[in-house]
Amino acid sequence: MMIDDAAVRLEALGNPTRLKIYRSLVRAGHSGMAVGKLQASLDLAGSTLSHHLKALVIVGLVAQERQGTTLICRANYEMMRGLVDFLVAECCVDACECAPAEAARS
Amino acid sequence: MMIDDAAVRLEALGNPTRLKIYRSLVRAGHSGMAVGKLQASLDLAGSTLSHHLKALVIVGLVAQERQGTTLICRANYEMMRGLVDFLVAECCVDACECAPAEAARS
């Protein structure tokens, strides 16, 4: 994952409301969760929720599928895994014990 | 890690400039990097860099230590690990599709 892609995804998750939305979707698992149910469970104005969901969808962290009048939202686990992998790679450039190549392990 | 703590750290990393700053510090390893060196390598106004560093320090992702007139900055690996653990935990609450790459079921 490119650094700017990572940044936009981190930014999307970096809002408390959006992080709660995302967490709800993760917890909902495979079957996902309808927008309306999210709205009830998180107690947000519909338009506010819609804006936040859009932000998550745009960066690929959430996918949506229409089922009649309701819109099912699902967490994109693979995208999250890519993000975590990016962070781990950044965090552990020097992997075990975090020692840079030139500064041997102490 | 509490969800709001995770959110503020994600937000801190969710700015492209700050993510690049953080990455530079991670790559600098445990010896860290002086503010001035960061400034030269990232080509930022001093005040801008100082603001971003402060944001990273406040959320605990970066630590600073004075050495004479220069200020050494270091990535806080443990904090990042806590953040990654949070994300993995959120991601794998239900289904384990976001587990470590090699463990993913097809």
Added chain:
DNA sequence: ACGGTATTTCCAGAATTATGGAAATAATGT
């Protein structure tokens, strides 16, 4: 077509963030 439910878009205001020049502070050496 109509009525109802679900969701988004439009619009606007308030709040926050990003940026950087200029002045201030910090630390050191002479």
Added chain:
DNA sequence: ACATTATTTCCATAATTCTGGAAATACCGT
């Protein structure tokens, strides 16, 4: 004390984000 280097704080401005009411759109059953 003074000069020098390193960094921050003060200040302002432009840009972006967050929020939600109201209107619009989407979909379905009858």
